[in-house]
Structure formats: structure tokens, C-alpha cells
Amino acid sequence: MKLIDKDLVEETWKEVSQYPVEKMADEQARFIKVQPSVAPFIMAFTEEYGEEISSLALYMAYVVYRMFEKSVRVEIPSLSRKAIESAFQNNEEWLKGIQKMDERLLQRRLENSDDVRQLFVIKYVIEAIFEEGGGGNGYQDFLNDDTRNTIFMVIKIFIDALDGVTEV
Numbered sequence: 261m262k263l264i265d266k267d268l269v270e271e272t273w274k275e276v277s278q279y280p281v282e283k284m285a286d287e288q289a290r291f292i293k294v295q296p297s298v299a300p301f302i303m304a305f306t307e308e309y310g311e312e313i314s315s316l317a318l319y320m321a322y323v324v325y326r327m328f329e330k331s332v333r334v335e336i337p338s339l340s341r342k343a344i345e346s347a348f349q350n351n352e353e354w355l356k357g358i359q360k361m362d363e364r365l366l367q368r369r370l371e372n373s374d375d376v377r378q379l380f381v382i383k384y385v386i387e388a389i390f391e392e393g394g395g396g397n398g399y400q401d402f403l404n405d406d407t408r409n410t411i412f413m414v415i416k417i418f419i420d421a422l423d424g425v426t427e428v
């Protein structure tokens with residue numbers, strides 16, 4: 261898939277952050293319906309950290325999904341468990357290597373890596389979960405290094421799985 265434009269990434273996360281509670285609930289339900297394998301994957305990957313972390317990861321997955329939707333303007337195929345597992349396996353060694361990196365080193369590695377297909381989407385994820393204030397998201401208080409890294413890993417896997425099934 262082509263690289264998702266930086267402006268579209270920014271426009272989308274700002275748009276989603278302005279959704280009223282009811283619209284966000286409707287959109288989350290739609291996301292879970294059209295991507296039924298994603299929520300169980302995210303919940304399994306984050307369950308040890310509790311509901312707040314799982315909910316945050318699911319919210320971020322929706323925002324990323326919305327970025328892809330707006331970029332391709334066609335229906336995105338549902339990800340199969342196999343597609344998600346394949347993305348996980350393809351990322352396993354790479355992800356192990358970044359688990360204990362600080363945010364600046366991670367940024368540099370991402371910018372110089374052939375393993376990152378959607379650089380601007382990944383940068384959004386890093387900003388949202390690693391940077392102080394995270395764009396005013398209000399969830400920095402309950403994140404620590406371990407939960408940040410876990411959310412990053414699950415969303416990176418999701419991005420790569422989406423990128424693999426999405427046509428321009």
C-alpha cells in the first residue's frame with residue numbers, strides 16, 4: 261500500500277478526538293463488526309495490564325483503522341487471524357529489539373528502518389503513547405514503560421497487517 265500522508269494522519273486523529281461519546285461508541289462497534297479478529301487479538305495481547313490499557317489499545321487501533329479507511333476510500337478487507345499472526349511473526353525479532361528503547365532512539369530506528377511501511381502512522385502512535393502530554397490525550401497518568409511498549413507493539417502489528425491487505 262502507498263504511504264499514508266502525514267496531513268491525513270494528523271487530520272484523522274484530530275477528527276476522531278473530537279467525536280462525541282455516542283459517535284465514538286458507534287464507531288467502535290462498527291470497527292469491531294468489520295474487523296472481528298482485531299479486538300480479541302488486542303485484548304489477549306494487553307489483558308494482563310487491565311481494562312484501561314486494553315481500551316486504549318483498541319481506541320488507537322480504531323484511529324489507525326480510520327486513517328487507512330480515509331486513505332484508500334474503499335472497504336478494507338477484514339483481517340483474518342492468520343494475517344494478524346503473520347504480521348506478529350514478521351515483527352517478532354524487530355519488536356524484541358526495541359522493547360527497552362527510549363522514545364528518541366526508537367524514532368531514529370523507525371526512520372531508518374525498512375521494516376516500517378507506514379512511517380507517519382507509526383509516528384502518530386509514538387507521539388500519542390510516548391511523548392509527554394501525547395497531544396493532550398489525558399492517559400499519560402496510567403502508562404508506564406511496559407504498557408507503552410506493549411501498546412506500541414500491538415498497534416505496529418495491526419498496522420502491518422492492515423498494510424498487507426489494503427490495496428490502493
